[in-house]
Amino acid sequence: MVERKRSFQVLPVRSALHNPNWPLVLLWSASLIVVALILLPIAYLVIRALGSSDAFASLSQARTWQIMFNSLALAVASALCSMLIGLPLAWLVVRSDLPWRRFWNTLAPLPLVLPSFVAAYLYISVLGPRGMLQQLLEGPFQINRLPSIYGFWGALFTLSMLTYPYVFLSTRAALSQIDPALEEAGRSLGLGPWRTFWRVTLPQLRPALGSAALLVALYSLRDFGAVALMRYTTFTRAIYTQYNSFDRSQAAFLALLLIGMTIVLISLEARLFVRTRTSGSLQTSLRQSAPLRLGIWRWPALLFCGLIIGLSLLLPISVLGYWLVRGLLAGETLASVGSAIRGSLLASAVGALFCVIAALPVSILVARWPSRWSKLIERLIYIGFALPGIAIALALVFFGIQYARPLYQSFSMLMIAYTILFVPQAVGALRSALLRIHISLEESARSLGSSPLAVFWRVTLPLMRPGLLAAASLTFLTAMKELPITLLLAPTGFRTLATIVWSSVSEAYFARAAAPALLIVLLSSLPLALLNRNNTA
Amino acid sequence: MQMVVCNNLDKSFGEVQALRDVNLQIAVGEIVVLLGPSGCGKTTLLRLLAGFEQPDRGQITIGGRLVADAKLSLPPEKRNVGMVFQQHALFPHLNVAQNITFGLRGSRQQQHERVDELLHLIELTGYAERMPHQLSGGQQQRVALARALAPRPALLLLDEPFSSLDAELRVSMREQLRVILKQVGTTALFVTHDREEAFSLGDRIAVMLAGSIEQFATPETLFMRPINRFVAEFVGLASFLPAHWQAGQLYTCLGPLQQAPNGHTDAALEVLVRPDDLKLSGAQQGPSNATVLQRRFQGGEFLYTLQLDSGQQLCCLANHSLSFSEGERVWVSLQPDHPLVTFPVDHFM
Numbered sequence: 001m002v003e004r005k006r007s008f009q010v011l012p013v014r015s016a017l018h019n020p021n022w023p024l025v026l027l028w029s030a031s032l033i034v035v036a037l038i039l040l041p042i043a044y045l046v047i048r049a050l051g052s053s054d055a056f057a058s059l060s061q062a063r064t065w066q067i068m069f070n071s072l073a074l075a076v077a078s079a080l081c082s083m084l085i086g087l088p089l090a091w092l093v094v095r096s097d098l099p100w101r102r103f104w105n106t107l108a109p110l111p112l113v114l115p116s117f118v119a120a121y122l123y124i125s126v127l128g129p130r131g132m133l134q135q136l137l138e139g140p141f142q143i144n145r146l147p148s149i150y151g152f153w154g155a156l157f158t159l160s161m162l163t164y165p166y167v168f169l170s171t172r173a174a175l176s177q178i179d180p181a182l183e184e185a186g187r188s189l190g191l192g193p194w195r196t197f198w199r200v201t202l203p204q205l206r207p208a209l210g211s212a213a214l215l216v217a218l219y220s221l222r223d224f225g226a227v228a229l230m231r232y233t234t235f236t237r238a239i240y241t242q243y244n245s246f247d248r249s250q251a252a253f254l255a256l257l258l259i260g261m262t263i264v265l266i267s268l269e270a271r272l273f274v275r276t277r278t279s280g281s282l283q284t285s286l287r288q289s290a291p292l293r294l295g296i297w298r299w300p301a302l303l304f305c306g307l308i309i310g311l312s313l314l315l316p317i318s319v320l321g322y323w324l325v326r327g328l329l330a331g332e333t334l335a336s337v338g339s340a341i342r343g344s345l346l347a348s349a350v351g352a353l354f355c356v357i358a359a360l361p362v363s364i365l366v367a368r369w370p371s372r373w374s375k376l377i378e379r380l381i382y383i384g385f386a387l388p389g390i391a392i393a394l395a396l397v398f399f400g401i402q403y404a405r406p407l408y409q410s411f412s413m414l415m416i417a418y419t420i421l422f423v424p425q426a427v428g429a430l431r432s433a434l435l436r437i438h439i440s441l442e443e444s445a446r447s448l449g450s451s452p453l454a455v456f457w458r459v460t461l462p463l464m465r466p467g468l469l470a471a472a473s474l475t476f477l478t479a480m481k482e483l484p485i486t487l488l489l490a491p492t493g494f495r496t497l498a499t500i501v502w503s504s505v506s507e508a509y510f511a512r513a514a515a516p517a518l519l520i521v522l523l524s525s526l527p528l529a530l531l532n533r534n535n536t537a
Numbered sequence: 538m539q540m541v542v543c544n545n546l547d548k549s550f551g552e553v554q555a556l557r558d559v560n561l562q563i564a565v566g567e568i569v570v571l572l573g574p575s576g577c578g579k580t581t582l583l584r585l586l587a588g589f590e591q592p593d594r595g596q597i598t599i600g601g602r603l604v605a606d607a608k609l610s611l612p613p614e615k616r617n618v619g620m621v622f623q624q625h626a627l628f629p630h631l632n633v634a635q636n637i638t639f640g641l642r643g644s645r646q647q648q649h650e651r652v653d654e655l656l657h658l659i660e661l662t663g664y665a666e667r668m669p670h671q672l673s674g675g676q677q678q679r680v681a682l683a684r685a686l687a688p689r690p691a692l693l694l695l696d697e698p699f700s701s702l703d704a705e706l707r708v709s710m711r712e713q714l715r716v717i718l719k720q721v722g723t724t725a726l727f728v729t730h731d732r733e734e735a736f737s738l739g740d741r742i743a744v745m746l747a748g749s750i751e752q753f754a755t756p757e758t759l760f761m762r763p764i765n766r767f768v769a770e771f772v773g774l775a776s777f778l779p780a781h782w783q784a785g786q787l788y789t790c791l792g793p794l795q796q797a798p799n800g801h802t803d804a805a806l807e808v809l810v811r812p813d814d815l816k817l818s819g820a821q822q823g824p825s826n827a828t829v830l831q832r833r834f835q836g837g838e839f840l841y842t843l844q845l846d847s848g849q850q851l852c853c854l855a856n857h858s859l860s861f862s863e864g865e866r867v868w869v870s871l872q873p874d875h876p877l878v879t880f881p882v883d884h885f886m
Binding site: 179181182184185186187188189190191192193196199200203204206290 | 587588589590612613614615616617618619620622623624626628629630631639640642684685687688694
């Protein structure tokens, strides 16, 4: 924030420096193109929904309300569950004397690498009808029917297991930033440890918890893979089925509703959780407080950690291993996966490249020429966060068929869709990288006689290399796990690992899905590991 | 009557021994200051009293009740000990009134009255609804004090509460603090590394070094009769003149002194000389025995660093009318109006 203020003060000097402002003109036009690209799906969905008379009639249908209720229920429930798991886990790891804290600490965030459709596939194969659990119980116990995993509970279970790391990570960070003196003050004023937690610690965690919970709600609202495989009809699944049944105005209308709901959630996050100000003196020499002794409670606590890590990480991984081995023994060959690997790598890499190129001018404009208008650009870009992949895909399908026939089902269309979906996060990463580069470095290069373009090439770009790398790997990683856009927009015959997993699981070929699923996890966690190493170095 | 009694306290953190054999007694209503360089263990002692740490050996009683020894440690909330922290530690999510009532029980009406009373005491009437971040550093510190005083603790602990304030504010804050504490009649233990703060606040001062209390006495006693060189240097500017005791007479290189050494009968001694025990005059009128190395103008007077011809360095205070430049020759003589303290030479700290 300090950096941004500084660049505000510098603004008049800079504009004077750049007298014939052609670099600025270039930046602005590039940024406007990107913004137009992001607004295209919304605009087109609006046109499409308005254009048909029966779209609004569907608002009166019970089915529409049912879908809305389902989506909201799942979002709220998964936010609650992820908090009930993530908060105690983080507290135990940071503040208690729980045995093997480092072990739990390392494993707890890892479910993040599982794409939702992979997790759902693995849970279905264990807990579903004629799944591994039932087969296990059938022999000795004669249990022939398990409660069905399909529907709300299955979707909730899958999403909670996938999303509690968001709550865990942000709570862990917040907990270790709280001044231990606050809790000590609570104790010295006569409160026991438990009441101190409720009255002192928890209120400090509220912003972190709140934003993590909203993030989880947003994840559930946008998720396609888990709800589709668990056959629970939320917006995303309804849109997909309606698209397949060629009721497209209806699908467009549902997509608009979904976008509206995500926008509401995002603005809630911005409004409600303005960070409570700290007393401004906390940055100095943070002592770590002594871990709280659990005593007899360590056993239930250990059981809790074991259960969560077991269900969210160990179970999916061992089941994946099981299907992989069974597939190989049954003669599944990796050959069929070969073309999909190439497809996934190509799509993700080119998509990441597109995204970084599109994000670059926007982030430079936002970070270096702060003004009311560039702020507006930034806001519009962040609307992209509210766009679920399925809505973008749908809009581009319409658009392609209507106005850009040659682009329809082409690789370039897929790349455009990826760019729309992922450019906001790339802008975020590049912007913070740019703000870390002090403006005086660029100014000194100017004063040494370099032109603006030369400064960018010789100073800014080399300095922001870590940021570029981060943005690219982040995009690569998320693109690798992307499903609905690829499903709807990929050229005929173009297959990625994600689409193979999807089609195999849809037809209950669990063994066939194992190898591509494992590859997705490996290929998408590789850049994550790279990212972490860069951050710590 | 003693409010606090500490007996033979030891405390180690891994290899580091933070406290060794500490004994301390604080009378009811007394303000005691723990003074020492950073890392001497004074904050550890405070945290033992508060109940955030447990001693390895020894006992602590507060108000006649045993609160901690090697086996037992009463949790902080059961000790009735208030604490004011270095960085205030006001709860950022609560306003001033809510912060102050945090430790209070009883009816709303009673709590409300207590808040009014305390806000009046710290001269912040009308600030009840403010949030901590809307207060200045000094105001935050006063609210932290009010919060700690609210439940009427038997003992109030203050951990360098003024270290985050600027110099001027510190002076006015410590005067206010002493007035408030005496008004309330609280027993208080104050930790600081600032000797001025210690002198103006404490009824008695415990000087700590490397985990032990070196001397525990009134400020005057500490200054006039320090127990060793470390205490002498820590409580004020001090020079040490070599001296020897011979045939009932104490000789220094600045002439004989009309006094006996205190306690020690060793032949080789050192005399503690404060800057105001010396008299300085120009060398034009007569002989000289020292050179001015450095001078520091302090307003009312000059503080000179002198080098005696014997090689010894001394600090000397002189009236502002006696201006010498660096390198000038001067005559310096010992003219104390009280007996000077002597230490045996081999007595290091």
